[in-house]
Amino acid sequence: MTKLAAFQQIFRLPDALLPYVDLVATAQEIDLVVALGERALSVGQVAEALGLGGAAAERLLLDATLRAVVERVVEDSAICYRACNAYRRVTYLSMQDYDGWLRVPEDVRATLIEWHLDENIRHHDLARRLDLLRQDPDSLEIHNRDILLLEEALEIVAAAELHVVVPCDCRTTVAACAHERWNTCFRLDDRGRWTLEMGEGQIVTKEECIQILLNADRAGLIHTGQRAEKGRKATVNGNCCACCSYPIRAGMALGMAQQWPRRHYLAHRDEARCVGCGVCVERCPFGALFCREAEDGCMEIVFDADACFGCGLCANTCPEGAMTMRPLSV
Ligand code: SF4
Ligand code: SF4
Incomplete structure (x- = not known):
């Protein structure tokens, strides 16, 4: 050999x-x-x-x-x-030599990205973990479990003492969009300390971390992490896009879209307040809001609740306050 x-x-x-x-x-x-x-x-x-x-x-x-x-x-x-x-x-x-990674021809990279997602599913034992989630939606046996609204993510970042930022390995690997990929994921407190011990990450101030979060939200990125549950501390991990995020893509590939990462809210549109500006349609990363021609020939905004991931991006930009987020557990 x-x-x-x-x-x-x-x-x-x-x-x-x-x-x-x-x-x-x-x-x-x-x-x-x-x-x-x-x-x-x-x-x-x-x-x-x-x-x-x-x-x-x-x-x-x-x-x-x-x-x-x-x-x-x-x-x-x-x-x-x-x-x-x-x-x-x-x-x-892809994080250490992004230019080198992009020199791999696109069709070869596409094959490798599919292989890498399969390996990611195997590496994290996701099929078994998602089975546990199917049996018990409250199971904590999984990382990056929850989709967080901006206000939840802000609260978690504000409560943390150590703020470390790292590149988004999803976007450096998949490279399917132009969203920020450098220093956009967070490692807070203990996980931040561990990341620094591994020789990775960069410390930022709380204010800088909050600004990164706000910029990510403004750019249309979804916040993921974990809510404080069953004695587990809340954290924010990622500012994710639907096209590159490994958790979102793996959840979809394993038939667990919206269950991992888990949505906790559902958008609601108040038709009386909506002026049909289309801002929310542009903003929704999952196509849950779209325009179509109504029977009277006018364009109307349609909301598909089944496609909604509860990320809140529509609600925090609707200029009329017509989109709101409703907790799913209530
Ligand atoms: S952003 Fe608000 S006002 Fe504009 S179309 Fe969407 S719901 Fe209506
Ligand atoms: S409709 Fe749902 S998925 Fe789309 S932006 Fe609003 S909350 Fe997010």
Whole structure:
């Protein structure tokens, strides 16, 4: 077996990515992954396997860890390294080398994006978790569980003490829209501390975080995170678009649209107040509001409650206050 074939097998690299392997790993990282195989090795063992000095092996492992080519694990109380996989690497690749990722031809990227969503579903064990949600809609056994209204997200950000921003890996990977992709997702408090420990993210002030949130809302992004429930702390994770978001796309792919991430509100249109300006139609990311010709030949605004994700983007921009959000549990 050639070295490249061994790397492809260990790293679970899809065939479509093989011609672009230089984006995925350097020649030295390929040697590293092949040397690791399915094992976890210490810095000393890696140095010996690759014929490197200790400091050079340490530097290689640090860089490869930050690039998600390898991951650090603890084995028998000792720090070791094991090979990562193409799924994790692609998540980081698009954030670390966005221009390189965009150089992959569009049709190949489209295939890879489909593969990456399937891998995401497998990686997070989503089929099982969403089954739990089907049985118990209040199950907390899932990340990024809730769609949040702007006012809910603002309250959560205001209550947090540590505000860390990270790029949106959904939009850097899928790249299906022009929405902001850099420093637009949040890691608050404990998760922020963990993110910084991993060498990722950037601290911003509370005021800066609030401004990022307001800008995202103005641009038409949906806020997701988790509500405070069953002793769990509320948090805001993402400012998501319908076209790139992995949770939204995975929820749809698994027949759980609106249940994960979960909507908690439904839009309501007061026809008497509506002047038919169409702002809400432009704003709705899910096509739940649209224009059609009425029987009298005039255009009318139609609301499809089944398509509504309860994001509140229509309500917070309707100039007449004709769109409001109603809690689903009431
Ligand atoms: S934004 Fe408000 S006023 Fe304009 S069409 Fe929508 S509901 Fe009517
Ligand atoms: S109609 Fe529903 S999905 Fe569309 S913008 Fe309003 S709340 Fe969001």
